[in-house]
Amino acid sequence: MDTHLAVRARGITRCFGDVVALDAVDLDLARGQVHGLVGPNGAGKTTLLGLLLGLAAADSGELDILGVRVGRALAAPDGVTGFVDGPGLYPSLTARQNLAALAALRGRGPAATGIDAALAEVGLTEVADDRVRGFSLGMRQRLGLAAALLTGPRLLVLDEPANGLDPAGKRHVHGVLTRLAAEGTGVVLSSHRMDDLEELCSEVTILATGRVVFSGPLGELAAGNRELDYRLLTSDPRAALGLADGTAGIQVVERAVAWRGAEALVVRALVPALDALVANLVRDGVAVRELAPVVSPLEAALLALTEPQEAAR
Numbered sequence: 066m067d068t069h070l071a072v073r074a075r076g077i078t079r080c081f082g083d084v085v086a087l088d089a090v091d092l093d094l095a096r097g098q099v100h101g102l103v104g105p106n107g108a109g110k111t112t113l114l115g116l117l118l119g120l121a122a123a124d125s126g127e128l129d130i131l132g133v134r135v136g137r138a139l140a141a142p143d144g145v146t147g148f149v150d151g152p153g154l155y156p157s158l159t160a161r162q163n164l165a166a167l168a169a170l171r172g173r174g175p176a177a178t179g180i181d182a183a184l185a186e187v188g189l190t191e192v193a194d195d196r197v198r199g200f201s202l203g204m205r206q207r208l209g210l211a212a213a214l215l216t217g218p219r220l221l222v223l224d225e226p227a228n229g230l231d232p233a234g235k236r237h238v239h240g241v242l243t244r245l246a247a248e249g250t251g252v253v254l255s256s257h258r259m260d261d262l263e264e265l266c267s268e269v270t271i272l273a274t275g276r277v278v279f280s281g282p283l284g285e286l287a288a289g290n291r292e293l294d295y296r297l298l299t300s301d302p303r304a305a306l307g308l309a310d311g312t313a314g315i316q317v318v319e320r321a322v323a324w325r326g327a328e329a330l331v332v333r334a335l336v337p338a339l340d341a342l343v344a345n346l347v348r349d350g351v352a353v354r355e356l357a358p359v360v361s362p363l364e365a366a367l368l369a370l371t372e373p374q375e376a377a378r
């Protein structure tokens with residue numbers, strides 16, 4: 066058994082009547098990594114996360130979590146925590162009382178210092194004594210994460226944790242997940258926010274109609290042999306256009322788009338051709354002020370890999 070893996074799934078299938086929510090899913094999630102789960106609505110993400118949390122059992126296949134084979138018992142495997150469909154909280158209690166109650170339920174008793182530290186880490190110190198009834202979705206998500214932190218998880222499973230988060234909330238949540246992964250926890254989360262996933266995850270799995278269509282390092286998608294559209298902002302748009310037209314492998318898609326109060330080009334290319342264009346710009350003294358994909362590599366891959374499955378539905 067591979068002890069580097071937080072999750073090892075082979076041939077996992079889960080049906081709801083005639084609906085095959087997961088269809089022979091194979092998955093390896095490493096410890097100490099943040100792993101993103103993406104896919105269109107109904108792809109099977111929540112179903113898969115539910116299996117990892119012990120909320121349901123697979124109909125067939127093998128599932129090992131933290132090195133232990135999962136049977137048909139419906140209970141969170143030891144060392145696993147998280148939530149799907151939002152965290153379960155007591156609305157009439159304050160944030161602090163919620164965490165104390167959860168700690169008591171686990172037989173730990175209220176360890177005030179741990180609770181204060183968890184609240185601080187998710188940025189809820191100032192509202193620690195407010196009732197959860199008045200909390201926004203983003204605040205509830207953050208409190209759910211604080212509750213998960215108190216358990217010292219070795220595998221953290223989160224379904225769309227970025228829902229409702231403002232920029233400060235997002236910074237707190239990203240900080241917590243990154244720290245946990247650096248300390249060896251396996252983190253798996255689903256999201257429809259490609260920018261968040263690209264910022265956070267080292268690995269992603271793309272699901273489409275219950276099947277894995279990609280699983281591996283994010284970099285593999287970015288460096289794939291797929292042409293992407295890039296927005297190019299330079300110190301001299303006219304010279305940049307001439308150089309783009311004259312560089313092999315570069316297709317100019319839009320000649321003059323307004324971008325951040327200036328004029329940018331959109332070019333379609335593979336990475337090596339783009340490298341050559343940048344070298345040509347620098348050689349001719351044209352400064353490159355911004356060069357980024359118009360649609361992120363993850364989003365482009367998601368569309369390219371899931372559209373055939375969606376169309377066949």
Ligand SMILES: Nc1ncnc2c1ncn2[C@@H]1O[C@H](COP(=O)(O)OP(=O)(O)OP(=O)(O)O)[C@@H](O)[C@H]1O
Nearest residue numbers: 081084085086104105106107108109110111112113
């Ligand atoms: N309890 C259930 N009863 C019946 N069908 C279900 C149930 N749970 C999920 N399904 C079906 O299984 C499939 C996968 O659903 P799931 O919720 O896992 O998708 P998802 O990828 O999380 O979608 P979303 O992005 O919309 O949250 C869908 O076709 C869904 O309708």
